Amino acid sequence: MSNEATLHSQQEVMHGAGAHDHHDHGHHHESFISKYVFSMDHKMIAKQFLITGIIWAIIGAFFSVLFRLQLGYPDATFPWLESILGHWAKGGRISPEAYYALVTMHGTILVFFVLTAGLSGTFSNLLIPLQVGARDMASPFMNCLSYWFFFLASLVMMASLFVQTGPASGGWTMYPPLSALGDASIGSKIGVDLWLTSMALFVVSQLLGGLNYISTILNMRAKGMSMTKMPLTIWSFFFTAVLGVLSFPVLLSGFILLLMDRHAGTSFYLSDIFIAGKALANEGGSAILYQHLFWFLGHPEVYIIILPAMGMVSEVLAVSSRKPIFGYLAMVGSLFAICILAFLVWAHHMFVTGLNPFLGAFFVLLTLLIAVPSAIKVFNWLTTIWKGNINFTPASLFSIGFVSTFISGGLTGIWLGNSSIDIHLHDTYFVIAHFHIVMGVSAFFGMFAGIYHWFPKMYGRFMNNTLGYIHFWVTLVGAYCIFWPMHYEGMAGMPRRYFDYSTWTSFNQFSGLNQFISFVVILVFAVQLLFVFNFFYSIFKGRKMTTQNPFKATTLEWTTPIHGIHGNWPGEIPEVHRWAYDYSKDGRDFIPQTEPLGPNESGH
Amino acid sequence: MQTMSIQRKKIHPHKYSLWIAMGSITMMFIGFTSAYVVKRSQANWLAFELPHIFWLSTAVILLSSLTIHLALKQFKERNMQRYKQLITLTAILGVVFAACQWIGFTQMKSEGLPLSGPVSASFIYVIVGVHILHVLGGVVALLVMFFRAYRTRVRTYSAVPIEVAATYWHFVDILWIYLLVFLSIAR
Numbered sequence: 001m002s003n004e005a006t007l008h009s010q011q012e013v014m015h016g017a018g019a020h021d022h023h024d025h026g027h028h029h030e031s032f033i034s035k036y037v038f039s040m041d042h043k044m045i046a047k048q049f050l051i052t053g054i055i056w057a058i059i060g061a062f063f064s065v066l067f068r069l070q071l072g073y074p075d076a077t078f079p080w081l082e083s084i085l086g087h088w089a090k091g092g093r094i095s096p097e098a099y100y101a102l103v104t105m106h107g108t109i110l111v112f113f114v115l116t117a118g119l120s121g122t123f124s125n126l127l128i129p130l131q132v133g134a135r136d137m138a139s140p141f142m143n144c145l146s147y148w149f150f151f152l153a154s155l156v157m158m159a160s161l162f163v164q165t166g167p168a169s170g171g172w173t174m175y176p177p178l179s180a181l182g183d184a185s186i187g188s189k190i191g192v193d194l195w196l197t198s199m200a201l202f203v204v205s206q207l208l209g210g211l212n213y214i215s216t217i218l219n220m221r222a223k224g225m226s227m228t229k230m231p232l233t234i235w236s237f238f239f240t241a242v243l244g245v246l247s248f249p250v251l252l253s254g255f256i257l258l259l260m261d262r263h264a265g266t267s268f269y270l271s272d273i274f275i276a277g278k279a280l281a282n283e284g285g286s287a288i289l290y291q292h293l294f295w296f297l298g299h300p301e302v303y304i305i306i307l308p309a310m311g312m313v314s315e316v317l318a319v320s321s322r323k324p325i326f327g328y329l330a331m332v333g334s335l336f337a338i339c340i341l342a343f344l345v346w347a348h349h350m351f352v353t354g355l356n357p358f359l360g361a362f363f364v365l366l367t368l369l370i371a372v373p374s375a376i377k378v379f380n381w382l383t384t385i386w387k388g389n390i391n392f393t394p395a396s397l398f399s400i401g402f403v404s405t406f407i408s409g410g411l412t413g414i415w416l417g418n419s420s421i422d423i424h425l426h427d428t429y430f431v432i433a434h435f436h437i438v439m440g441v442s443a444f445f446g447m448f449a450g451i452y453h454w455f456p457k458m459y460g461r462f463m464n465n466t467l468g469y470i471h472f473w474v475t476l477v478g479a480y481c482i483f484w485p486m487h488y489e490g491m492a493g494m495p496r497r498y499f500d501y502s503t504w505t506s507f508n509q510f511s512g513l514n515q516f517i518s519f520v521v522i523l524v525f526a527v528q529l530l531f532v533f534n535f536f537y538s539i540f541k542g543r544k545m546t547t548q549n550p551f552k553a554t555t556l557e558w559t560t561p562i563h564g565i566h567g568n569w570p571g572e573i574p575e576v577h578r579w580a581y582d583y584s585k586d587g588r589d590f591i592p593q594t595e596p597l598g599p600n601e602s603g604h
Numbered sequence: 605m606q607t608m609s610i611q612r613k614k615i616h617p618h619k620y621s622l623w624i625a626m627g628s629i630t631m632m633f634i635g636f637t638s639a640y641v642v643k644r645s646q647a648n649w650l651a652f653e654l655p656h657i658f659w660l661s662t663a664v665i666l667l668s669s670l671t672i673h674l675a676l677k678q679f680k681e682r683n684m685q686r687y688k689q690l691i692t693l694t695a696i697l698g699v700v701f702a703a704c705q706w707i708g709f710t711q712m713k714s715e716g717l718p719l720s721g722p723v724s725a726s727f728i729y730v731i732v733g734v735h736i737l738h739v740l741g742g743v744v745a746l747l748v749m750f751f752r753a754y755r756t757r758v759r760t761y762s763a764v765p766i767e768v769a770a771t772y773w774h775f776v777d778i779l780w781i782y783l784l785v786f787l788s789i790a791r
Contacts, residue, residue, distance in 0.1 A: 138617030207628055215620035245624055249632035253734075257639065260730055265720030268643070268727075284648040284723050289639055296635070 030566075038148070040140035041566045045147050046126035047458060050451070052154060053118020054532060060109035063102045065525050070094045072518025074502045074511075088166070096499045097186050100169035103497065104187070105161065107172025108195070112202055113157070115305040115443045117150050120244075123308055123450050124213045124237040126458065130557035131231050133222025133574060135567045138215040142208045149205035153198045160194035168195035171497070173294055176269035176287050180261040183275050193262070196255050203248045203255075210248075213241035222556070224576035228332075229593070231555050231580040232325060235332050236311025239339040240304050247300040247343070254293030261285070288353055295346035302439050303342045306406075307335065309446020310377060313399040315580075316449045317381055319553045320396035321388025322589060324581035327380040328604075334373030341370050351419040352426050360419045367417035374410055378403060389584075393551075394468030395453035401476045402445040408480075409438025412487065427497070430490025433483045441479045448472075451535070456550055460562050461542030467534040471527055478524035485513050554592050555580050579604040622768050626775050629738065633779060636731050637786055643723060644790060650722040651791045654784075655711040661704035662784055665739075668697035669777045676770045680763055688753050691766075694773065695746040702736045702743075709733075728787065735783060738776050745769050 039045060066085075069078060070093075077092035088098035125143065129136055137143045160167040169187025170178035178184050179192050217238045221230070257268040261282075269290045270282035318325040325331060347355055347363040355363075381403045390396060412434040415421050425431060448471070455463050494507050501507045501514070549558040556576070560568050574594040582591040586601065597603055643649070675690035709729060712718075717725035749765055 139621060142621070207625070211621045211624045211628070214624050215617050219615060219617060219620050245628045246631050249628050250635035253632045253635035253639070256730060256734065260719075260726065264726075266726040266730075267720075267723050268639070284646075286643060286646060289642055292642060293635055293639060 038144055040136070040144050041564075042125045042129050042137050042140070042143060043458070043564050045143055046122050048147050049117060049121035049125060049150070050458075052151065053114050053122060054535065056109050056113040056118065056154065058529070058532065060106050060114060061525055061528060063106040063109070065521055066094065067099055067102045067106070068518040068521040070099055070499065071501070072515045072521075074500045097166060097169065099499050100171075100185075100497075101166045101187055101191075104169045104172055105167050108157070108168075110440065111172060111301065111305070112199070113154065115440075115447075116206065116244075116301070117202070119443060119447050119450075120237065120240050120304065120308045121147075121150065121209060123233070123312060123447075123454070124209070124241065126454060127233055127557065128213055128216050128237055129220075130457070130560060130568060131234050131555050131580075132217060132220065133225055133556050133569075133576065134216055134220040135569075135573070137212045138220060139212055143212050146205050146208035146212065149201050149208065153201035153205060156194050156198035156201065160191050160198065163190050163194065165189040165191060167191040173291075173298065174258070175294075176258060176261065176290050177273055180258060180269050181273070181275065181280075182262065193259075196259055196262075200252060200255060203252045206244050206248050210241040210245040213237055214245065217241075222573045222576050225593075228329070229576055229579045231311075232314040232328070232331050232335075233308075233311040235335055236307045236314075239335050240307045243300040243304050243307070243339060243342055247297040247304075250293055251297035254290055254297075257293070258290065288350070291350050291353060292346070295349045296343075298349065299346040300342040302435070303338055305439055305443045306446075307338070309402060309443045309450075310335070312450040312453070313381065313402045313446050314384075315555070316395050316399045316453050317384050317403075318581050318583060319453075319551050320393055320399070321385045321390045322583050323384055323388045324583050324585075324604075325380065326383035326386075327376070328579065328581065330376050331380055334376040337373040338370060341366060341373070345370065348417055348419075348422075351422045357419070364417060364419050368414060370417075371410070371414055374406075378407055378410075393452065394463070394465060394472055395449045397469070397472045398445045398449035398452065401472065402442050402449065404476070405437050405442045405445060405479065409434060409436075409442060413438060424493070425490060427495055428490035429486040429494050429496055432496050433486035433490060436486075437479070437483050441483070445475075448475075448531070453551070454557075455535075455538065455542075456545045457557055457560075457564075459539050459542070460545050461538055462545065462550075463538040463542055464534050467530055471531045471534070474527040475524060478520050478527070481520045482517050482524065485517060489513065549592075552590050554578075554582055554590050556593060559592065559594060577603075616764050618764060618768050619771070622771055626772070629775075630779070632734070633731070633783070636727075636734070637783075640727050640731070640786075641790065643727070648722075650724050652715075652717060652724065653791075654728070654787060655708035657704050657708045657711065658784060661701050661708070662780065664697055664701045664704060665777050665780055668694050668701065669774050671697065672770045672773045676763070676766050679766050684753060687766075688750065691746050691750055691753075695743050695750070698739050698743040698746070698773075702739055705732055705736050724791075731783060731787070735776070735780060738779070742769065742773050742776055745772070 034040075036044065039048070066081070069076075069081075078089075079092040081089035081092050081094060085094070085098060088095055088101075094102070125137070128134070157167075165186050167187065168174065168179070168191040169185065170192070174192070174195065178188055180188075182189050182192075217230075217234060221227075257266075260266040261269050265281075267282040267285040269287050270280065270285040271287075273280045273282060314325055314331060345363055345367045347359065348367045351360055351363075381399075385400070412430070416425060416431060416434055452463055452468055455461070489507070489510050492507070492510075494501065494510065498504075502511060545562050548560070548562060551558070556574060559574055561570065576593050577596045578591065578593055580593055582593075582604070583589070585591055586598075671690050672694045675687050675694060678684075678687040678690060709732075712725060712728065719726055719729045746769060749769060752765075
């Protein structure tokens with residue numbers, strides 16, 4: 001209400017003061033539809049992405065609880081499963097088809113809908129205009145479209161969960177021939193068509209968003225905000241958008257060929273296939289071709305997920321340890337190096353597909369090279385908090401947790417990047433443990449850090465800290481308890497994607513361990529629901545924000561009014577005079593970016 | 605209280621976004637042509653000559669690039685009558701181009717190279733087909749601008765929309781030249 005009132009009084013002032021000056025900013029009365037539904041305000045679009053992402057995260061995580069029940073308690077029956085899954089869980093036991101559908105959708109939902117759209121969609125939208133000093137995105141309309149394409153993609157994917165033959169279930173990578181032939185399995189029928197349609201809409205959404213992020217950052221920075229004065233968050237969103245804009249179209253081309261194989265009788269990916277004893281006419285296709293096209297996106301995709309988290313962690317660590325970020329230019333340089341290398345390592349997902357070993361050697365080298373910029377970043381995060389005066393807020397704890405999981409998950413990446421070790425470890429639980437820790441848990445920690453830190457900027461209230469601490473500690477300990485044991489299972493050779501290991505003598509020894517993992521999964525899932533409760537409760541009942549800059553940060557978003565207005569700053573956009581990390585400088589706790597350099601002061 | 609100042613912009617954001625979008629579209633066609641190269645190096649690759657009508661369509665799309673360039677010039681000189689004629693002509697040439705490509709498809713089909721035939725032919729259908737969609741997208745944009753030019757209530761004097769459309773049009777033209785050269789050489 002007060003927000004509305006402020007906005008109105010300002011509009012009146014603006015009308016009186018000179019209408020020619022602000023002709024393209026929203027100063028008309030906003031209806032419910034234009035404010036909350038088809039909003040063109042980047043801050044509202046950010047909230048739309050975030051809340052849609054949270055809903056998807058609950059669904060995707062709940063799927064993992066369901067299939068972990070099967071893996072941990074293969075002999076038990078849970079009658080309540082039949083009441084929610086129907087014939088997919090006859091007698092309270094998940095059917096193999098349902099298991100594969102759950103695993104596939106868990107991957108798709110979390111990789112694309114939560115950690116791509118929910119993470120970079122939320123924070124790129126919220127922070128880019130606020131931190132570079134822009135009134136809104138380059139094209140607010142395209143930004144609005146970007147969200148609604150994502151919404152459409154969500155609807156189609158959601159619909160695929162409810163069709164009679166079930167959703168796509170050939171794995172989130174959708175490899176042919178399982179995905180190319182409707183007769184290959186029950187999960188290869190209309191579920192795959194809906195999956196491909198949904199993902200095509202998703203790619204459009206990502207491209208519209210990415211175009212906007214890039215042109216806003218390059219083109220609409222406030223006066224004085226040179227590229228090297230930008231906070232690291234903006235650099236990370238920039239490289240994320242570049243990766244998305246260059247790699248998603250290649251994925252789309254792969255999907256178009258796949259759709260042709262499904263419906264037009266072409267043979268891009270199909271060759272010499274027998275189904276039920278009958279030979280198919282398809283000849284000369286190559287399933288490996290799809291893997292090349294898929295992983296050319298697929299590998300940059302993991303950096304699309306992790307870079308925004310890295311940027312936000314850098315910012316939160318500097319703010320909460322009251323120290324400038326260590327090695328700003330090295331941080332930017334390593335983001336750039338990761339961005340370039342991301343395009344040159346895709347074949348390390350394909351070491352055992354019959355890839356030429358000579359070619360494989362180059363991909364090993366380039367993959368191991370990624371360790372260098374990653375190590376630079378880890379070093380700089382540690383030196384940033386070293387001897388800092390750390391405020392252990394939930395946001396800073398999640399940032400420190402991010403550094404921890406990024407190290408432990410990154411180190412196993414060096415193992416898997418070697419093509420010779422990969423012969424033993426590929427498609428085992430070791431791989432599951434590696435990418436869940438380094439990409440899943442780390443990215444979630446970055447996202448949680450961002451949500452706790454910028455929640456006041458979004459809603460003008462704080463989240464509850466006590467619930468935040470419980471959320472952090474249970475999630476950190478739980479994540480390690482879930483994924484650490486999987487390394488042992490993987491080294492013992494336990495393959496991924498199997499429905500039931502209890503009949504397999506070699507892996508009987510792990511039944512206790514599997515039960516333990518599943519138990520922790522349920523616990524951690526419950527704590528995430530606590531976070532969701534905290535989030536929604538705090539929107540309405542959280543402690544109110546009383547000062548503009550509660551965390552005493554230097555960046556521009558904290559110079560805007562507590563209750564955001566469309567256009568972000570009433571009056572002039574502030575001019576920027578210094579970099580974003582002047583903490584504990586010249587005896588002062590922090591110096592905002594808007595403060596001019598003193599006469600005896602040198603810029604960074 | 606001060607008034608809201610105008611946003612600082614170096615290049616018009618729509619032009620900027622267009623350049624990035626063109627990079628993105630280029631990446632999709634790089635995806636297709638790389639897939640083509642990979643597939644071509646494998647066994648059972650059937651080489652054949654492209655339909656000759658593709659050369660005619662090339663002439664058509666080159667001509668349309670010229671007409672949209674002239675349209676932009678006329679718009680800047682405020683010769684609205686000539687401008688309207690030229691963008692109409694450009695849109696018609698765009699449709700003629702798409703029709704020529706379609707005739708090329710029917711010729712391929714009659715020569716025993718249907719979409720579901722050898723993979724080398726399937727690639728031509730998909731790559732050329734996706735390119736046609738991009739040309740038709742440009743035609744839709746021109747139609748929108750055509751109706752805008754006839755509006756009497758609201759008049760626009762900004763050259764940005766026609767500049768954006770012209771840049772995109774030249775882009776799909778150059779993209780076609782690239783595809784034609786690529787598909788002719790790498791058979």
